[in-house]
Amino acid sequence: ALPDAAGDAQVRADDRAHVFHSWSAQALIDPLPVATGEGSTFWDYQGNAYLDFSSQLVNLNLGHQHPDLVAAIQQQAGRLATIQPSMASDVRGELARRIAEVAPGDLDKVFFTNGGADANEYAVRMARQVTGRRKVLSMYRSYHGSTATAISLTGDPRRWANEPSDGSVAHFFGPYEYRSAWGSTSPEEETARALAHLEQVIVLEGASTIAAIIIETVVGTNGVLVPPPGYLQGVRELADRYGIVYIADEVMVGFGRIGEWFAVNHFGVTPDLITFAKGVNSGYVPLGGVVISQRIAAHFDTVAFPGGLTYSGHPLACAAGVATFEVFERDGILERVRDLGERVVAPRLAELQAKHPSVGDVRGLGLFWAIELVKDRETREPLVPFNASGAAAAPMAAFAAACKQNGVSPFVHFNRTHVAPPLVITEDELVRGLDVIDEALTVADGYTV
Numbered sequence: 229a230l231p232d233a234a235g236d237a238q239v240r241a242d243d244r245a246h247v248f249h250s251w252s253a254q255a256l257i258d259p260l261p262v263a264t265g266e267g268s269t270f271w272d273y274q275g276n277a278y279l280d281f282s283s284q285l286v287n288l289n290l291g292h293q294h295p296d297l298v299a300a301i302q303q304q305a306g307r308l309a310t311i312q313p314s315m316a317s318d319v320r321g322e323l324a325r326r327i328a329e330v331a332p333g334d335l336d337k338v339f340f341t342n343g344g345a346d347a348n349e350y351a352v353r354m355a356r357q358v359t360g361r362r363k364v365l366s367m368y369r370s371y372h373g374s375t376a377t378a379i380s381l382t383g384d385p386r387r388w389a390n391e392p393s394d395g396s397v398a399h400f401f402g403p404y405e406y407r408s409a410w411g412s413t414s415p416e417e418e419t420a421r422a423l424a425h426l427e428q429v430i431v432l433e434g435a436s437t438i439a440a441i442i443i444e445t446v447v448g449t450n451g452v453l454v455p456p457p458g459y460l461q462g463v464r465e466l467a468d469r470y471g472i473v474y475i476a477d478e479v480m481v482g483f484g485r486i487g488e489w490f491a492v493n494h495f496g497v498t499p500d501l502i503t504f505a506k507g508v509n510s511g512y513v514p515l516g517g518v519v520i521s522q523r524i525a526a527h528f529d530t531v532a533f534p535g536g537l538t539y540s541g542h543p544l545a546c547a548a549g550v551a552t553f554e555v556f557e558r559d560g561i562l563e564r565v566r567d568l569g570e571r572v573v574a575p576r577l578a579e580l581q582a583k584h585p586s587v588g589d590v591r592g593l594g595l596f597w598a599i600e601l602v603k604d605r606e607t608r609e610p611l612v613p614f615n616a617s618g619a620a621a622a623p624m625a626a627f628a629a630a631c632k633q634n635g636v637s638p639f640v641h642f643n644r645t646h647v648a649p650p651l652v653i654t655e656d657e658l659v660r661g662l663d664v665i666d667e668a669l670t671v672a673d674g675y676t677v
């Protein structure tokens with residue numbers, strides 16, 4: 229449907245009457261009807277354009293309506309729209325092979341799921357089967373999905389209303405240089421202290437009870453926390469020393485977000501399992517999965533894996549995944565992400581930090597950045613309290629409204645905004661979006677001391 233006001237009214241009426249939305253008090257929301265999209269932009273039914281600075285939920289890596297992905301899905305739909313998982317499919321096999329080719333070390337088999345949460349569920353299930361242990365360690369300040377074990381792994385307030393769900397999870401602190409749990413004053417110190425803390429947690433929780441440690445390679449929704457040098461290597465060593473499976477959750481940062489196929493490639497570490505979703509096919513058809521090391525895959529050579537999904541490796545989703553590989557390679561997507569991140573985003577955010585009293589910290593890699601807002605740069609008091617909503621979150625709401633008024637749809641979480649546009653964003657669009665954020669930060673400045 230082309231944008232028009234009548235369409236807007238109908239979409240709103242149906243949505244409000246019958247659609248039950250995620251994570252929301254249903255009577256308190258007002259979802260924006262979106263009519264169409266192209267590249268980094270989407271349009272509402274009033275004809276307003278929004279530059280998407282959060283790639284929807286950081287999944288739309290190749291932008292809206294990419295012609296190659298649309299064509300691949302259409303072609304596959306015309307040939308074989310679905311096939312059950314115990315049969316072999318050409319596109320499923322090709323996508324698994326291409327993922328194995330870019331995965332680190334000996335990770336060379338793929339179990340496909342419907343999305344990110346179930347990828348983590350199955351990764352944990354594999355670790356529990358292989359080790360014969362039950363407990364899983366995950367970080368505070370993390371998001372791993374909303375299903376039973378994934379929400380228990382999650383280290384943010386979304387877990388609270390869902391407890392107890394999977395009781396065999398313990399949380400630990402990860403590195404966070406701007407708000408170090410240990411008062412560290414350098415990246416080296418943060419790495420050393422975070423690793424010493426993790427080892428203490430392993431010992432006190434009982435190494436012989438721990439199946440897995442799961443870590444977002446770069447923490448996503450909870451702050452674009454880039455691990456300091458040596459941290460992930462240290463996690464790898466601890467996992468080896470105590471016989472624990474290391475799971476890298478790359479649902480948000482895999483497939484180009486930081487300028488690598490897998491973010492662990494940037495840090496030079498090889499986990500035992502990598503989970504992915506979102507960017508694998510930009511979410512055009514739901515798809516996720518687990519990339520599995522030979523050692524773990526070998527365990528299931530003669531022992532059946534106790535798990536499965538009707539839509540594991542759905543051909544429409546896999547066709548879009550294969551097309552994603554072709555576009556990334558043909559258009560040099562990884563190279564352009566690194567280039568735009570280093571040449572355009574990093575210097576501009578440094579400038580915003582110097583200019584705006586509300587900007588406490590900026591950090592990131594590739595096309596994945598956080599601007600952390602504070603009331604007071606000296607004390608680092610957040611601009612809004614942890615988990616703020618309603619009136620307490622008003623300063624961030626005012627910032628977001630200023631962005632939207634000027635045609636940018638921002639990602640806002642607690643006291644942060646993230647810069648996470650589609651990887652195909654043009655340089656002009658990127659600069660325009662950053663200009664809008666610059667202006668909106670003036671609104672945030674109004675709330676500083």
Ligand code: PLP
Binds near residue numbers: 342372449506516
């Ligand atoms: N893991 C991470 C790091 C995520 O960012 C997300 C979603 O935002 C998930 C897991 C859950 O993925 P899904 O919503 O596809 O279940």
